Amino acid sequence: MSKYKLVMLRHGEGAWNIENRFCSWVDQKLSEDGLREAEMCGKHLKSLGFEFDLVCTSVLSRSIQTAWLIMQELGQEWVPVRSSWRLNERHYGALIGLNRAELALNHGEEQVKIWRRSYDVAPPPIDESHPYYQEIHTDRRYTCCDIQKDKLPKSESLKQVLERLLPYWNEEIAPEIKKGKRVLISAHGNSTRALLKHLEGISDEAIINHTLPTGVPVLLELDENLRAVKPHEFLGDQQAIQAAIKKVEDQGKVKPVDN
Ligand SMILES: O=C(OP(=O)(O)O)[C@H](O)COP(=O)(O)O
Known part of the structure; x- marks a missing residue:
């Protein structure tokens, strides 16, 4: 039986979403469209009557900016916001900054899909010679984390994202939900996928088929043990949402040559 509701989302579009580059731990801000997406998301949640008691974000600006814009639209700016690196996007290692379509051309679309969506394959690690290392x-934000800076990841599979996210979920978010607090999580494509996998019990094989669009709230209904009682629901125009998911999936395909 459904006891709690949880709303999660991938932040609005960022500048590197448009350029089709792996952004990951690079701190890009929202694009103009991304700002609008976050506002629309807030308006939509308001029209549905959502109220929140706690907002959780990553330490990346695009997730924090999205949370602020949503809470502003809801008129609930006073609600506490907690930010943790454990909700950060997956660390894409040496792939950070690279263009997905170019990678698909050089390594094949299948390899790019494995890097992007598989459960336990991590991209090659970032090293000091990388332009964004x-x-x-x-x-400075990574000197204030709950682990030493040199223990932070240099690349992550989705499995590793879940492993670093779960302590935060179990210790910081789950107890608040069980106290009755209504939580909004403003995170990223892959940190949200990892949490969905855990809460819904999605298999290691099936998670490859889950992709999240930017700026669309995802509603989960949870039982008393915080397990999903049914599959997650994207809130909004379902046709537009499916088109947005396909657009994200297609980012990993070779770009057709313009004639
Ligand atoms: O920064 C990223 O995700 P985000 O836009 O959700 O923060 C990644 O580059 C997402 O890439 P992907 O969709 O290939 O997993």
Whole structure:
């Protein structure tokens, strides 16, 4: 029986979503469309009467900006916001900054799909010669984490994302939900996939077929043990949502040559 509702989402579109580059731990802001997506998301949640008591975000600006815009539209700016690196996007390692369509051309679409959507394959790790290594790994926000900076990931599979996310879910979010707090999680494509996998019991094989669009709220109904009682529901225009999912999936395909 459904006892609790949880709303999660992947932030609105960021600049590198448009350029089709792996953004991951690079701290890109929302694009103009991304700002609008977050506002629309807030308006939609308001029209459905949602109220929240706690907002959780990653430490990346695009997830925090999205949460603010939603809470502003809801008129609930006063609600506490907690941010943790454990909700960050998956660390895409050496692939960070690379264009997906170019990678598909060089390595094949199947390999790109495995890197993007498989459960236990991690991309090659980032090293100090990578153009975004310094920007990410010397950033002050990662000196305030609950693990030492040199223990932070240098690349992650979805499985590893779930392993670093679960302690935060179990210790910081789940107890609040069980106290009756209504929680909004503003996160990323792959950190949200990892949590959905856990809560819905999606198999290691089936998770490859789950992709999240930007700026669309995902509703989960949970039982007293915080297990999903039914599959998650995307809130909004279902046709538009399916088109947005296909657009994200197609980012990993070779771009047709313009004639
Ligand atoms: O930064 C990213 O995700 P985000 O836009 O959800 O933060 C990743 O680059 C998403 O890439 P993917 O859709 O190939 O997994």
